[in-house]
Amino acid sequence: ILVRALTEDHVEQGKAAQIALAKAKLVALTMPTLCELVWVLRSYKIPSRDIAATIRGLVNAANVVVNRQAADAGLAQLDAGGDFADGVIAYEGNWLGAETFVSFDRTAVKLMEAQGLSARLLS
Numbered sequence: 001i002l003v004r005a006l007t008e009d010h011v012e013q014g015k016a017a018q019i020a021l022a023k024a025k026l027v028a029l030t031m032p033t034l035c036e037l038v039w040v041l042r043s044y045k046i047p048s049r050d051i052a053a054t055i056r057g058l059v060n061a062a063n064v065v066v067n068r069q070a071a072d073a074g075l076a077q078l079d080a081g082g083d084f085a086d087g088v089i090a091y092e093g094n095w096l097g098a099e100t101f102v103s104f105d106r107t108a109v110k111l112m113e114a115q116g117l118s119a120r121l122l123s
Helices: 003-007 013-021 033-045 048-059 070-080 084-095 106-114
Strands: 027-029 064-066 101-103 119-122
Touching: 003 013, 003 033, 033 048, 033 070, 033 084, 033 101, 048 064, 048 070, 064 070, 070 084, 070 106, 084 101, 101 106, 106 119
Parallel strands: 027 064, 101 119
Antiparallel strands: none
């Protein structure tokens, strides 16, 4: 629904999705939903800055509830040139008690460290 509402790549479904979202008393955006949305929007070749602006618009809508801290962590990674999902994973890992983000992804580790987060590259 979010992809259709945002991309309008299917006219009828896009309009139906936009109406449903606007009329909803509550729109619950889970982190897997936002991670998938970012992934799909990237596949549409939408620039990261535009994706970030879209996510910010969604999470700031009056009828939307979201884990704001996790979304902000994902946005911080996206803004830094990384993956939204990596930011969410690092945030939720820390929330669960982990002290260090560990990955095989050099870029993700470098970006985490640049943000002052504890990260370690496995090789």
